[in-house]
Amino acid sequence: MPELEITIRSVGSVAVVEPRGFVNAHTVSGFERALSERVDAGNVRIVISGAHLSYVASAGFGAIMGLIEDVRGRGGDIRICALSGPVAHIFRVLGFDRLCRTFEREEDAVESFRGS
Amino acid sequence: MSAARSIRVGAAPSPPSTRYQRLFAPHIAGLDPTAHLLVSELLALTDFSAALTEPMTTDEVASLMLLVGLGETRARWAGLLLPAGDRTLRPAGRRGVADRAWKSLSFPAPEALPREAVLRVGASGRTDDAADAPFRNLLTKAGADAVAILRSGDHLTGLLLVGEPHPILAEVRRDDFLEALAVIASAALEKCRRDEELRATNRRLSLRAYQLRSLLDITAGLHRVRDEGAVWDLLLHGAMGHVLASRGSVVAGGRVVASKGPQGMSGSWSPLVAADAAAAGRREAFPVSGLDQTGLVRDLAARQLGWIVPFASGEVRGALLLGEAGLDRRLESSDRAFLASLAGRAAAAVENARLHRATIEKEKELALARRIQSRLLPAEPPRLPGWDIAGVNIPCLAVGGDYYDYVPRGDRLFVTIADVSGKGEGPALLMALVQASLTAIYRHGQTALDRAAVELNQLLHEKTDANRYMTAVLGSLSPGTGRLDYLNAGHVRPVVLRADRSVERLHAGSTVLGLFPRIETEVGRVDLAPGDMLAMYTDGLTEAEDPRERPFDDHRVIEALNAARDRDARAICGDLLSGARAFAGPRALQDDLTLIVLKREAGNSR
Numbered sequence: 001m002p003e004l005e006i007t008i009r010s011v012g013s014v015a016v017v018e019p020r021g022f023v024n025a026h027t028v029s030g031f032e033r034a035l036s037e038r039v040d041a042g043n044v045r046i047v048i049s050g051a052h053l054s055y056v057a058s059a060g061f062g063a064i065m066g067l068i069e070d071v072r073g074r075g076g077d078i079r080i081c082a083l084s085g086p087v088a089h090i091f092r093v094l095g096f097d098r099l100c101r102t103f104e105r106e107e108d109a110v111e112s113f114r115g116s
Numbered sequence: 117m118s119a120a121r122s123i124r125v126g127a128a129p130s131p132p133s134t135r136y137q138r139l140f141a142p143h144i145a146g147l148d149p150t151a152h153l154l155v156s157e158l159l160a161l162t163d164f165s166a167a168l169t170e171p172m173t174t175d176e177v178a179s180l181m182l183l184v185g186l187g188e189t190r191a192r193w194a195g196l197l198l199p200a201g202d203r204t205l206r207p208a209g210r211r212g213v214a215d216r217a218w219k220s221l222s223f224p225a226p227e228a229l230p231r232e233a234v235l236r237v238g239a240s241g242r243t244d245d246a247a248d249a250p251f252r253n254l255l256t257k258a259g260a261d262a263v264a265i266l267r268s269g270d271h272l273t274g275l276l277l278v279g280e281p282h283p284i285l286a287e288v289r290r291d292d293f294l295e296a297l298a299v300i301a302s303a304a305l306e307k308c309r310r311d312e313e314l315r316a317t318n319r320r321l322s323l324r325a326y327q328l329r330s331l332l333d334i335t336a337g338l339h340r341v342r343d344e345g346a347v348w349d350l351l352l353h354g355a356m357g358h359v360l361a362s363r364g365s366v367v368a369g370g371r372v373v374a375s376k377g378p379q380g381m382s383g384s385w386s387p388l389v390a391a392d393a394a395a396a397g398r399r400e401a402f403p404v405s406g407l408d409q410t411g412l413v414r415d416l417a418a419r420q421l422g423w424i425v426p427f428a429s430g431e432v433r434g435a436l437l438l439g440e441a442g443l444d445r446r447l448e449s450s451d452r453a454f455l456a457s458l459a460g461r462a463a464a465a466v467e468n469a470r471l472h473r474a475t476i477e478k479e480k481e482l483a484l485a486r487r488i489q490s491r492l493l494p495a496e497p498p499r500l501p502g503w504d505i506a507g508v509n510i511p512c513l514a515v516g517g518d519y520y521d522y523v524p525r526g527d528r529l530f531v532t533i534a535d536v537s538g539k540g541e542g543p544a545l546l547m548a549l550v551q552a553s554l555t556a557i558y559r560h561g562q563t564a565l566d567r568a569a570v571e572l573n574q575l576l577h578e579k580t581d582a583n584r585y586m587t588a589v590l591g592s593l594s595p596g597t598g599r600l601d602y603l604n605a606g607h608v609r610p611v612v613l614r615a616d617r618s619v620e621r622l623h624a625g626s627t628v629l630g631l632f633p634r635i636e637t638e639v640g641r642v643d644l645a646p647g648d649m650l651a652m653y654t655d656g657l658t659e660a661e662d663p664r665e666r667p668f669d670d671h672r673v674i675e676a677l678n679a680a681r682d683r684d685a686r687a688i689c690g691d692l693l694s695g696a697r698a699f700a701g702p703r704a705l706q707d708d709l710t711l712i713v714l715k716r717e718a719g720n721s722r
Contacts, residue, residue, distance in 0.1 A: 066362065
């Protein structure tokens with residue numbers, strides 16, 4: 001099984017990016033590419049679902065940070081949902097949940113873009 | 117009865133305060149006002165204590181304390197000051213009539229505390245107690261009527277300020293109540309503070325553990341990538357993730373090699389390059405504000421780049437420029453060390469990648485040189501009736517300075533073995549020159565070995581460095597008669613192994629070639645009879661060393677030749693080579709090795 005598999009779904013105008021596995025130094029370039037391809041295609045409403053995320057090393061947060069200003073500058077946002085276990089703990093410890101809006105349920109994260 | 121069953125069996129017992137309230141309430145009305153007041157205060161305190169047995173945050177304790185205090189003192193307001201971290205106390209909560217001055221209150225914790233737990237405006241304070249003074253000043257400043265001092269041991273942990281009593285209610289001044297409230301609250305607040313400190317410590321430890329794991333993750337990643345761009349990307353991701361910065365660039369070798377974050381950072385890169393130059397000579401991560409070039413600071417601030425992290429590993433020098441940390445985080449010295457370490461590792465990875473690439477290029481070049489050189493050596497030994505000839509050449513690097521050749525000319529076979537000083541490309545090029553020259557000398561009719569040696573000496577002396585020289589044996593064989601004329605120019609003496617097992621060495625000749633402008637020469641002669649064998653070799657064979665640095669030497673060479681003499685020439689070469697390799701063992705061969713064997717077949721004479 002590969003260290004990281006990323007599926008991307010469109011829910012209305014929102015792209016739900018669902019990484020499965022580990023975001024680390026080994027896989028971060030693929031993770032960044034998946035996100036930046038959305039942004040380059042003009043898709044700036046992005047929800048990252050943590051439902052199947054096993055771990056995020058700081059390089060993974062670096063990839064999100066590198067895109068977030070661009071995304072927000074274009075009227076979009078990167079929002080996070082479905083964090084649990086150690087990954088949720090990491091987000092909290094880093095304070096990342098204060099930099100990106102975080103939701104328990106994917107539907108709520110997608111819904112939060114409505115009217116924005 | 118069903119009514120009896122409606123009382124919840126097994127429910128938590130009522131807290132003591134409720135029980136006391138139930139006990140005292142019916143009797144309070146009948147008490148005289150002073151006793152009434154005391155019982156009420158007592159109930160409030162037990163109520164407060166009981167509530168504090170539940171887990172509470174500092175805010176919850178503060179809020180409850182204010183309400184209890186306000187309720188029992190009938191003051192117009194009550195407020196709490198709590199430690200703010202820098203040895204001052206600041207407003208933490210307030211109930212009752214607002215006062216604008218309240219929010220800006222700041223009370224520097226004095227070293228000494230007054231003996232009283234409660235101080236009151238207008239009360240006759242002992243004038244000799246200087247510890248009272250700061251508290252009395254505070255009372256005046258806050259417009260408060262009394263202050264209860266919360267302590268933990270000898271430390272000031274909070275202040276409860278109580279405003280003047282409500283005008284329409286009876287005046288109540290119960291200092292002992294305030295004191296009791298302060299004691300109970302102080303213990304609870306102290307417990308909250310410790311809990312919060314513990315939580316903060318845990319959070320910090322979690323963060324450090326996570327950062328350490330990330331550093332290992334990135335270090336491992338840097339080991340894997342061979343592409344420079346990927347290394348710089350990883351450095352940016354790691355650094356930005358660590359401090360939660362949203363922009364960053366890497367400058368190396370005077371140009372921007374990687375960048376993340378808003379495109380506004382593109383445009384002119386010159387300030388970034390200038391920042392790199394400004395970072396030169398520094399080792400630690402430092403803030404942009406620490407630079408003295410005012411223009412540069414402005415340029416970088418416009419790009420929201422707050423930090424410069426210089427790095428250097430060999431020729432790889434530059435700087436990581438990083439945006440301000442997210443969440444207004446201050447970079448502690450451990451963060452700066454982390455960034456410096458990360459940048460240093462990335463620089464080392466890039467240096468490694470470059471060395472790796474250079475090695476591959478070099479190996480390609482050497483492989484090419486090796487192919488060219490191998491074409492200069494004889495592909496096949498000459499086939500002469502009555503003779504069995506074989507040669508072998510093993511360069512210790514990809515290319516070597518050993519050389520051997522056979523040039524047939526008329527009824528003669530010119531045999532050459534040579535060894536150019538040194539190893540590697542230089543000698544290999546010289547070898548090519550020798551091969552071309554000697555072939556030309558022989559083919560153009562100069563068949564006298566002494567003339568050939570003199571010409572070769574002159575060529576090498578003129579065309580090469582002063583310290584470069586060559587040893588060689590030039591031979592001229594008449595296959596029909598077995599006569600060999602030879603000239604040994606400072607080379608390992610060839611061995612003639614007679615059919616009767618006697619041994620002769622060929623030493624006549626000259627000094628080495630190329631070192632002196634002129635040489636004296638002598639041509640030797642030996643006749644090879646049927647069953648005789650000639651072996652010529654370079655010192656790579658005799659100087660092969662075993663792990664104890666003992667050489668293979670002539671003695672072992674002759675022994676091995678004798679042992680193999682009944683085999684064909686190719687097999688004899690193979691035997692000597694494997695013998696030398698077995699002797700050297702794990703040391704492997706340290707020099708180029710060349711060996712030629714010429715056997716005059718015994719059957720020829722019969």
